[in-house]
Amino acid sequence: MSDILDVVIVGGGAGGLSAGIYCARGKMSTVVLEASAKTGGQAAKTNELENYPGIDQATGPDIMGAFRNHCERFGVEFKRGTVDGIKVEDNGFIKQITTKEGETLRAKSVIVATGAQPRVLGIKGEREFTSKGxxxxxxxxxxxxxxxxxxxxxxxxxxxxxxxxxxxxxxxxxxxxxxxxxxxxxxxxxxxxxxxxxxxxxxxxxxxxxxxxxxxxxxxxxxxxxxxxxxxxxxxxxxxFVGTVPNTEFLKGTVELSKGGYIKVDDQMATNVPGVFGAGDVNDKFLRQVVTAAADGAIAAVASERYMQEEENWQERVLEADQDVAVMFWNPLDKDGMALMPDLERFCKESELPLVTIDTYKSQNIASRYNVEQIPTVVRFSEGKETKRVVRPSGEELSQLA
Amino acid sequence: MLEITKENFDAEVKDFDGIVMVDFWGETCGRCLELMPDVVALSEKYDGKIKFAKLNIKGNRRLAMGQGVMGLPSIVFFDKGEKKEHLSGEELTIEEIENTVKAYC
CATH class of the missing domain: 3.50.50.60 (FAD/NAD(P)-binding domain)
Incomplete structure (x- = not known):
C-alpha cells in the first residue's frame, strides 16, 4: 500500500486549489486529485468573472490558472483520477480514497471539493438536442x-x-x-x-x-x-440555467448530505466523519462563488491540519504509549475541571501516570469517540484501551483510577 | 491531429472514403480544453485505424452549423462524409469517446 499522505483534496476547482495552497504552505504533504485533464472547475468555464475581490480584469481561466500556479509554487502534487469512494480504516484515523481507475490513496485527512455541475431537467428533447441548440x-x-x-x-x-x-x-x-x-x-x-x-x-x-x-x-x-x-x-x-447539482454520489452512505445532495458541514468545514472536510460549491451553503469557495478551502485546510495534529498526538501519547496514561477531558470554561487540576496532577505524580489533557472546547472529536458526555472526565488507558473512568470526580475519587 | 477548416473540410472529411472523427472545439469552451489532451492521446493510441481531426469553430461557425453542430463540446463521427454519430454535452467523458472510437475501428 502507498505512503500515507497528510491530506488528499478531491477536486481542483477554486475550493480545492485554495485548500491546496493553505495545506502545502502549512507543510502538509498534499495531493489534489482532479478528474479532468484541466484544473479550475466551473470558474474556468466562465469568461465573465467580475466579482473576485481585487481582480477586476481577468477571465475565469486566468484566475484559475493563477490558483494552480500558486499551488505548484508551494509543492502541491496533482494527480488525475475520478474518486469513487472514501473509507475510514479500522483505526478511525487513516482514510482510503479510491478511484474509478483503480488507484487507492491513503491520507490522514480528506477535503472534498468536488463542486457541482449544471442541472439537467430531463424535459423531452433536452438530451436529444444538446449541442444541437x-x-x-x-x-x-x-x-x-x-x-x-x-x-x-x-x-x-x-x-x-x-x-x-x-x-x-x-x-x-x-x-x-x-x-x-x-x-x-x-x-x-x-x-x-x-x-x-x-x-x-x-x-x-x-x-x-x-x-x-x-x-x-x-x-x-x-x-x-x-x-x-x-x-x-x-x-x-x-x-x-436552472441551478446546479453537487457531485456527491460517491459520498452516499459515508458522509451526511442535505436533501439536495450537498455536504453538511459545520463552521470549520467538518463533515460528520472526523477528518473529512468539505469546501466550495459542494457544501450546503448560502452563496456559491469563487470567493466563498476559496474561503471554504482555507478554513478546511487549517481545520484538517488541526485535526491531524490532534489525532497524531492522541496516537502517540495514548494509544501507542508504552505505559498506562491518565487522560483528562476538560474545557477551559468549566470551573470544576480547573479546580480538579491540582489534585489530578498530584495523583498522577504519585501513581507515576503521565497525564494527557484533551480540550473539548477546541474539538469534540476524541471525546465523542469515547462517549465522554460530561466534563471533567478522567480515563485511564492501558495499552491503548480504556481500563477505568471517573466522571466529575472529587479529589478523593481520583484514587479509583489507581 | 489534423486541423480542419472550411478550406479543407470537403477534401479531408466530406469526400474521404472512410471514418473521420472531428473534435469541434472553441477557445472559450472550458470542457473542450479539458478533453483535448485526452482526445489527442486517443488519436495516438488508435493512430491509423480511423482519421482524427479537430475543428476550431472560430471562423468556421457556419461550417459547424451546416453539420448540425450548435454547441460544444461536440465530437462527430463521419463515414464517407456522412454524419453518423454526434457525442456532446458538458458531462461527455473520454471513456464515451473512446468506446465510440473502438466501435468504428
Missing part, C-alpha cells in the same frame, strides 16, 4: 447563436447574467420564468440589467414542456402554470 454554457456556445432568437430557462443570477451576456450575440431572448410577473430569483443589480435590456423579454408563470426540432432546435412548448395553456415559441436555441 440546447446549451448549458453561454461562453462556450454564444457564437453559434449570432443574430438568432433564443429562449433562456431559469431566473437566478446565472440565468440573468448569462442572458445579458448573450444579448451581445443574439437577436432576441425570451426568458421563461416560473414566477409571477416582475419576480426573478436573481439579485437586484442583475434584475435591473435584464429589465433595462430591450433584447430580453419575459414569459411569466411558465415552464418549458418540450424542446422541439428536426436536426436542430426550432422551438419550445411552454406551459402557463396559471391557465394550464400550452403554447409554442419559435426559437433557434435554448439555454438552460
Amino acid at each position: 440546447v446549451s448549458y454554457c453561454a461562453t462556450c456556445d454564444a457564437d453559434f447563436f449570432e443574430e438568432l432568437d433564443i429562449v433562456v430557462v431559469g431566473s437566478g443570477n446565472t440565468a440573468v447574467e448569462e442572458s445579458v451576456f448573450l444579448t451581445k450575440f443574439v437577436n432576441s431572448i425570451k426568458m421563461i420564468v416560473l414566477h409571477d410577473e416582475g419576480i426573478l430569483d436573481a439579485d437586484r443589480t442583475a434584475q435591473e440589467q435584464a429589465f433595462a435590456n430591450d433584447k430580453i423579454d419575459f414569459v411569466w408563470n411558465s415552464t418549458v414542456e418540450e424542446i422541439c426540432g428536426e436536426d436542430l432546435v426550432n422551438g419550445v412548448k411552454v406551459k402557463n402554470l396559471k391557465t394550464g395553456e400550452v403554447s409554442e415559441i419559435e426559437c433557434d436555441g435554448v439555454f438552460m
Whole structure:
C-alpha cells in the first residue's frame, strides 16, 4: 500500500486549489486529485468573472490558472483520477480514497471539493438536442447563436447574467420564468440589467414542456402554470440555467448530505466523519462563488491540519504509549475541571501516570469517540484501551483510577 | 491531429472514403480544453485505424452549423462524409469517446 499522505483534496476547482495552497504552505504533504485533464472547475468555464475581490480584469481561466500556479509554487502534487469512494480504516484515523481507475490513496485527512455541475431537467428533447441548440454554457456556445432568437430557462443570477451576456450575440431572448410577473430569483443589480435590456423579454408563470426540432432546435412548448395553456415559441436555441447539482454520489452512505445532495458541514468545514472536510460549491451553503469557495478551502485546510495534529498526538501519547496514561477531558470554561487540576496532577505524580489533557472546547472529536458526555472526565488507558473512568470526580475519587 | 477548416473540410472529411472523427472545439469552451489532451492521446493510441481531426469553430461557425453542430463540446463521427454519430454535452467523458472510437475501428 502507498505512503500515507497528510491530506488528499478531491477536486481542483477554486475550493480545492485554495485548500491546496493553505495545506502545502502549512507543510502538509498534499495531493489534489482532479478528474479532468484541466484544473479550475466551473470558474474556468466562465469568461465573465467580475466579482473576485481585487481582480477586476481577468477571465475565469486566468484566475484559475493563477490558483494552480500558486499551488505548484508551494509543492502541491496533482494527480488525475475520478474518486469513487472514501473509507475510514479500522483505526478511525487513516482514510482510503479510491478511484474509478483503480488507484487507492491513503491520507490522514480528506477535503472534498468536488463542486457541482449544471442541472439537467430531463424535459423531452433536452438530451436529444444538446449541442444541437440546447446549451448549458453561454461562453462556450454564444457564437453559434449570432443574430438568432433564443429562449433562456431559469431566473437566478446565472440565468440573468448569462442572458445579458448573450444579448451581445443574439437577436432576441425570451426568458421563461416560473414566477409571477416582475419576480426573478436573481439579485437586484442583475434584475435591473435584464429589465433595462430591450433584447430580453419575459414569459411569466411558465415552464418549458418540450424542446422541439428536426436536426436542430426550432422551438419550445411552454406551459402557463396559471391557465394550464400550452403554447409554442419559435426559437433557434435554448439555454438552460436552472441551478446546479453537487457531485456527491460517491459520498452516499459515508458522509451526511442535505436533501439536495450537498455536504453538511459545520463552521470549520467538518463533515460528520472526523477528518473529512468539505469546501466550495459542494457544501450546503448560502452563496456559491469563487470567493466563498476559496474561503471554504482555507478554513478546511487549517481545520484538517488541526485535526491531524490532534489525532497524531492522541496516537502517540495514548494509544501507542508504552505505559498506562491518565487522560483528562476538560474545557477551559468549566470551573470544576480547573479546580480538579491540582489534585489530578498530584495523583498522577504519585501513581507515576503521565497525564494527557484533551480540550473539548477546541474539538469534540476524541471525546465523542469515547462517549465522554460530561466534563471533567478522567480515563485511564492501558495499552491503548480504556481500563477505568471517573466522571466529575472529587479529589478523593481520583484514587479509583489507581 | 489534423486541423480542419472550411478550406479543407470537403477534401479531408466530406469526400474521404472512410471514418473521420472531428473534435469541434472553441477557445472559450472550458470542457473542450479539458478533453483535448485526452482526445489527442486517443488519436495516438488508435493512430491509423480511423482519421482524427479537430475543428476550431472560430471562423468556421457556419461550417459547424451546416453539420448540425450548435454547441460544444461536440465530437462527430463521419463515414464517407456522412454524419453518423454526434457525442456532446458538458458531462461527455473520454471513456464515451473512446468506446465510440473502438466501435468504428
